[in-house]
Amino acid sequence: MEFSIATWNVNSIRARISYVIGFLKRTKIDVLCIQETKVKDSLFPKDEFESLGYNLAIYGGKGYSGVATISRLPIENVKKNILSSGLDEKRIISTKIKDIDIFNAYFPNGQNPESEKFQEKLKFIEELKNYLYSNYNTKNDKVILLGDFNVARLPIDVYDEEKMKDKIGYHPKEKEALNHLYEWGFVDIFRMFNRNQQFSWWDYRASSFRKNIGLRIDYIWISEALRSNCRSCYIDKDERKRERPSDHAPVVAKFEI
């Protein structure tokens, strides 16, 4: 059967509900992982999704952060707050759907490389890496890690390498941390199908989208065990062109499982 999954930082589910519902109706995605829901669980607009036949696993807090996994297939084994230091701030929810462990993650932004929040970002990435090493093997376990990683890993993933040098989102320390996570054994599914430069995020400010000043910081990473199942991956840039959009575009991947 075909299996489709998408990640999208929606920057408030309540502000973006009509676009998210429209996206699901149009794409018929099986599993949608959203980030920055910015709402506590009791106020999450569940009904809109359930009436379309979707199941939900939600993990959010008041006003900031928050993640949700929305699935047409049954959701099993929901886990929250999985990092060892417990500093996860409603940024990761893991679920099992079919036989795939799916980690929906919203990495900390980190503010700037001199800040305390940057150190927390590095720690977050390291603890997630440790969690994967302790619990999974890339050759045997079907794992998908996807979400807003808030780091561009390679030069092709930033609009201007010189301008981004030492900036938040491309600082050597966070790239190093991200590479350590990647080296667990992930495959960046977008790069299996696309060689050119494409971004998934553009700043709201300074007409960045019009000028295509962006970063590719939203990823769908898969374990080796899933590599042969991949069929396609694309960034849905049209969603960023709307009136009052999220600053991120959805990333979609399709599998044959």
Place this chain on the structure above:
DNA sequence: ATGGTTGCCAAGCAA
């Protein structure tokens, strides 16, 4: 251009 915009929710923070 150390600016700019958006969303939280009602001032300033986070991104």
